[in-house]
Amino acid sequence: MKITAARVIVTCPGRNFVTLKIETDQGVYGIGDATLNGRELSVVAYLQEHVVPCLIGMDPRRIEDIWQYLYRGAYWRRGPVTMRAIAAVDMALWDIKAKMAGMPLYQLLGGRSRDGIMVYGHANGSDIAETVEAVGHYIDMGYKAIRAQTGVPGIKDAYGVGRGKLYYEPADASLPSVTGWDTRKALNYVPKMFEELRKTYGFDHHLLHDGHHRYTPQEAANLGKMLEPYQLFWLEDCTPAENQEAFRLVRQHTVTPLAVGEIFNTIWDAKDLIQNQLIDYIRATVVGAGGLTHLRRIADLASMYQIRTGCHGATDLSPVTMGCALHFDTWVPNFGIQEYMRHTEETDAVFPHDYWFEKGELFVGETPGHGVDIDEKLAAKYPYKPAYLPVARLEDGTMWNW
Numbered sequence: 001m002k003i004t005a006a007r008v009i010v011t012c013p014g015r016n017f018v019t020l021k022i023e024t025d026q027g028v029y030g031i032g033d034a035t036l037n038g039r040e041l042s043v044v045a046y047l048q049e050h051v052v053p054c055l056i057g058m059d060p061r062r063i064e065d066i067w068q069y070l071y072r073g074a075y076w077r078r079g080p081v082t083m084r085a086i087a088a089v090d091m092a093l094w095d096i097k098a099k100m101a102g103m104p105l106y107q108l109l110g111g112r113s114r115d116g117i118m119v120y121g122h123a124n125g126s127d128i129a130e131t132v133e134a135v136g137h138y139i140d141m142g143y144k145a146i147r148a149q150t151g152v153p154g155i156k157d158a159y160g161v162g163r164g165k166l167y168y169e170p171a172d173a174s175l176p177s178v179t180g181w182d183t184r185k186a187l188n189y190v191p192k193m194f195e196e197l198r199k200t201y202g203f204d205h206h207l208l209h210d211g212h213h214r215y216t217p218q219e220a221a222n223l224g225k226m227l228e229p230y231q232l233f234w235l236e237d238c239t240p241a242e243n244q245e246a247f248r249l250v251r252q253h254t255v256t257p258l259a260v261g262e263i264f265n266t267i268w269d270a271k272d273l274i275q276n277q278l279i280d281y282i283r284a285t286v287v288g289a290g291g292l293t294h295l296r297r298i299a300d301l302a303s304m305y306q307i308r309t310g311c312h313g314a315t316d317l318s319p320v321t322m323g324c325a326l327h328f329d330t331w332v333p334n335f336g337i338q339e340y341m342r343h344t345e346e347t348d349a350v351f352p353h354d355y356w357f358e359k360g361e362l363f364v365g366e367t368p369g370h371g372v373d374i375d376e377k378l379a380a381k382y383p384y385k386p387a388y389l390p391v392a393r394l395e396d397g398t399m400w401n402w
């Protein structure tokens, strides 16, 4: 069996997506996601110029060998561009293998460990009152877990504050827009939001919060401590994780569960955090961390330390990644939760899929493969549009972490 063609498809049904389609001499094809939000065309070039020529003629059944070929063979390892390109190939090859086996992908991974996948949605508001209302809306839709973010008085466009009720899309400008940040104001406001949420809705639902790499370890420890009475499911990205040791300080001061990893590319980004039990949830997902082949290794390492998965699932991860992640979630023994930001109707039409939402959970279908396809004719109607994530600056103009 041979790979006969591999094409990169760029489409913008409301936001940009990069998709790899691998075709074979047996008529079976596979689809992979390669979207890197705000830097999409770098992965397009990496795939087209440096990966696709190597793939032609290879045996698509050799998933592990092709992964190693692309990872070790490049000499230049890791990084978001390389690992997304590898992820796209990996997803497409697993799709092909599962289609050939006539099985939904989760069966090849080891079979079903659970029926439904608990997901969390994003409730946003420009202040506490609005966020409390937005959380109520998610509860009414049947969600069991909800991430709550609020605008903070005095901070311009704080992270996580959406423009619509269901569809939050941060990459919204042809050049990065400038948002603000002030740690003191946030530390004084965010705990009040959780106090209000627990007063209003009680403790039956899981609540989550994303610090988006904004706090120093000491400030993150302080936030974690202040949030303890509200029993969060997790506090995410409380501090940047390039220095994995930084989480030790946070951990020593709070029992609020910690999650990190949406920007991790390999097991090496998470190794110390996992082996020292400095986190509770690992947020790496299929497109970010080199595909299912590599994500499985991260999950297995995490399972040895009772750390559970919490795959990234923002809108910049295409339905192809969501489909793959849901098969992974259906199988993985140490599953924790899955993030679920809804794609728009335009996106869902370009990527027909068989997963569905019901009562706070997502379910995968039984279609052979990962269950997500691309309508190429429709995709061609939405040409690429440059769109950047915002940047963040402190009040005095200093660049901060967005």
Ligand SMILES: O=C(O)C(=O)C[C@H](O)[C@H](O)CO
Binding pocket: 037, 170, 210, 212, 262, 312, 313, 314, 315, 316, 339, 389
């Ligand atoms: O989904 C999350 O937790 C995020 O933090 C979303 C990110 O801002 C988004 O994926 C950036 O592209």
Ligand SMILES: [Mg+2]
Binding pocket: 210, 212, 236, 237, 262
């Ligand atoms: Mg996040």
